[in-house]
Amino acid sequence: MRNAFASEISSLARENDKLVLLSADIGNKLFDKFKEAAPDRFFNCGVAEANMIGTAAGLSMSGLIPVCYTIAPFITYRCLEQIRVDLCYHNLRSVIVGVGAGLSYASLGPTHHSLEDIAMLRVLPGIKVICPGDAFEVKAALRAAMQESGPVYIRLGKKGEPLVHKQEPQFEIGRAIEIRSGKDVCILSTGNVLPLAMACAEELDKAMISCSVISFHTVKPLDHDTLRNVFREFSLVVTLEEHSIHGGVGSSVAEWLAFGHVSRAKFLAIGTDDRFLHEAGGQNHARRIFGLSCENIVPKIAAKLSLTRAMV
């Protein structure tokens, strides 16, 4: 996802002379092509994220389109108030890109995990929150974000995730993309867990459970049409995210249900629980600990589905 972002932003820099890229001292060499294309429009703002967001606001107020890039926890928690006041309150055209979201940088510890960023950003008035599912979606999301008139947060994984789409999909902010059709269960997958959602669906197939997978890439604005459809058509709807079950896409859907939308389906939210990890290990290890693996998810879905069926 990271390389897809770097490649797309470099192309966009050639097309649009208003685009300005700000980085907080990460991405060594990653942006060499951008710097070639637009040497006057790349700025390393140093390890000073709050100032970077303020700077972006000033650029945007002057008619430019700033794209701010650094590691997800730093570009969200560290400068939440700058995002809220400088970008959202002024409703400024701007793109905030967090790389290494969720447990991508698990081995660096919870300082580098971002399992609460969706929760914090989606409550800010006016901002849009997009979590692309693979490299194709990253490119499409970035281009779509550039067309928005207000702030957009794009939540990236790391580099080298498997591609799920075969080609760049039709992409629209706030409109989920069906990847795989099924009859019993629908997994709404948000962000970098899309390959995991696909793997779970394959496993469920073997257990004679027909599973649909939807890339539910936009957390805000919520795709009401898709939610209405899937909660009407399926027996079970599952949200899957590499993010806390508190405040993320699972919560967003739970809120949607609680606001009185009619549902035939049962609902299951899968994400990380309310704790920090206190041990070393990479992303796959951390995912297993939080139950974000096929071995954990498939039985959970099967159990919830059989319970649902028993009740009917």
Add this chain to the structure above:
Amino acid sequence: MLPELIEKQYFSTPDLLASMQNAMYHSPLDPSSYDLLCRRLRGQLVELCQKSKAPHLASALSAVELLAALFGNVLNITATDLSGTDRDRFILSKGHAAALAYAVLFEFGFITKEQLDSYAKPESKLGEQPIPGALPLMEVATGSLGHGLPVGLGMALASKIKRIPYRVFVLMSDGECNEGTVWEAAMMAPAKKLDNLVAIIDFNKWQATGRSEEIMQLSPLKAKWEAFGWSAHEIDGHNLSEILGVLTKVPDGTGRPIAVIAHTTKGKGISFMEDDNNWHYRIPTDEEVITAKKELKLL
């Protein structure tokens, strides 16, 4: 709202042009006009505070000469070039002094008396702290301290990227210099050679609840800004010729951003408010308003 829209909405109305033509003061201002302008501004502030019951009177009083000078002889803003992208930018980073900015906008004809009198009232666009895009020349909402300089830095950087030469003036308080973002911006601006960025610090020696120097070690402020790579100046923030001496030479030829440490007195101009931090929050009584206006030779 996008800045272009704001400009369309507020900078091209015939009313505004008429109001500016009829205003008491026009830029460039004759030096002899400042005495009355500053007294009038202080009178407005005392009345606005009394009527609205909105605090921060003393914080506004300390910056009267600074703002008067900016609008009188520094900012290249006239009725005809309001919508120009090359006009200078002003950011009131000490947003709690908003009443002062409104009073100045009124004196120079950017807003009407009716608008000024709506200050802090329900539905008014003249909030106790600036509301984004609500008024001409105040596109930046402030109030939370430490935001103005980074935003100003971005505007100054945009001038370099777009090769449109304008300057950005950011007025901060001394308490505001407690915020880390001020120093983040202070490190970045010289590295990017933003000689069109000016940070003005209204150093009135008090912050909300105590002596600035006892809360955080601010001094030596001039040496700090110099050490961060700025052209730093220390001036009497109530002396118009000292203020204009510095602010009319931007850029100053050094290639560096400019920091102006303006020594001021909180509550300046009204004897019973000067250097008394109770007036950070206190609201004057009717009698006190009259006494103040007599002192200001407005009655």
